[in-house]
Amino acid sequence: MDFEIKTRGKELFLALSTVTLILMMVITTVLWWFVSPRLHEISELLAKLSLTALRIFYFVLVFGTVFVYLTSYFERNFLIARFAVRSFIRILYPITVFLGRIFGISKERLRESFVYLNNSFIKAIKKRFDSHEILILLPHCLQCTECGIRITVDIHKCQQCGKCDIGELTKLAKKYNIPLAIATGGTLARKIIVVHKPKFIIAVACDRDLVDGLREVFPIPVYGVLNERPEGPCVNTKVEVKKIDLALESLLSKS
Numbered sequence: 001m002d003f004e005i006k007t008r009g010k011e012l013f014l015a016l017s018t019v020t021l022i023l024m025m026v027i028t029t030v031l032w033w034f035v036s037p038r039l040h041e042i043s044e045l046l047a048k049l050s051l052t053a054l055r056i057f058y059f060v061l062v063f064g065t066v067f068v069y070l071t072s073y074f075e076r077n078f079l080i081a082r083f084a085v086r087s088f089i090r091i092l093y094p095i096t097v098f099l100g101r102i103f104g105i106s107k108e109r110l111r112e113s114f115v116y117l118n119n120s121f122i123k124a125i126k127k128r129f130d131s132h133e134i135l136i137l138l139p140h141c142l143q144c145t146e147c148g149i150r151i152t153v154d155i156h157k158c159q160q161c162g163k164c165d166i167g168e169l170t171k172l173a174k175k176y177n178i179p180l181a182i183a184t185g186g187t188l189a190r191k192i193i194v195v196h197k198p199k200f201i202i203a204v205a206c207d208r209d210l211v212d213g214l215r216e217v218f219p220i221p222v223y224g225v226l227n228e229r230p231e232g233p234c235v236n237t238k239v240e241v242k243k244i245d246l247a248l249e250s251l252l253s254k255s
């Protein structure tokens with residue numbers, strides 16, 4: 001992608017997940033070393049199989065981490081990277097968050113770092129999409145609390161009065177002919193994705209919802225845009241519409 005995406009901040013998650021990986025390898029090796037005499041007593045085959053399983057596990061994780069680094073820093077979409085990134089996210093993410101808690105790193109900082117890391121993978125995608133292949137997913141908290149219009153049912157009912165960013169976003173969706181939807185929760189977001197079958201998603205949300213969504217819809221690429229919360233979480237949140245405009249300009253096929 002040739003538009004500016006903020007990825008500074010990804011280093012925190014990358015560094016902590018690498019520490020997680022090393023710790024996991026040390027702990028499992030020590031555990032195996034303790035139980036291996038007993039395994040040898042039970043069966044030589046069992047001892048060999050458990051050692052092989054451990055080596056495969058290490059290989060997958062190290063391989064995944066190396067490709068995560070390569071994809072993130074060189075912004076190149078390596079053929080094998082999908083598998084590597086999937087293993088990395090599935091296995092290392094929850095343990096990294098747990099380790100972060102032990103080190104006193106807030107969940108919010110780690111999640112934001114994870115979103116920046118994810119967005120660095122997005123930068124590695126060089127292909128363009130047709131407008132119907134892209135979906136913009138928004139959180140309900142972007143809508144002004146004083147607005148009585150039920151935009152969750154049909155966002156295009158918005159009167160574009162200018163009191164919240166929904167108006168500008170509906171204009172943007174119209175300009176590029178892009179499907180736009182509001183998701184009031186994970187279940188509805190999943191439903192919307194099943195209906196639209198997007199090949200690329202631009203999702204606006206807070207760090208928690210974004211990370212849950214990113215992990216859930218993988219391998220569909222998601223450009224995660226963190227919303228601003230001037231009045232606190234879940235109320236009258238804002239988003240930099242220009243960012244989404246630039247992303248769409250760069251993502252859409254020139255026909």
Ligand code: SF4
Pocket residue numbers: 143144147148149151158159160161162163164165166167168
């Ligand atoms: S821009 Fe749309 S959603 Fe926002 S307050 Fe106005 S009518 Fe309601």
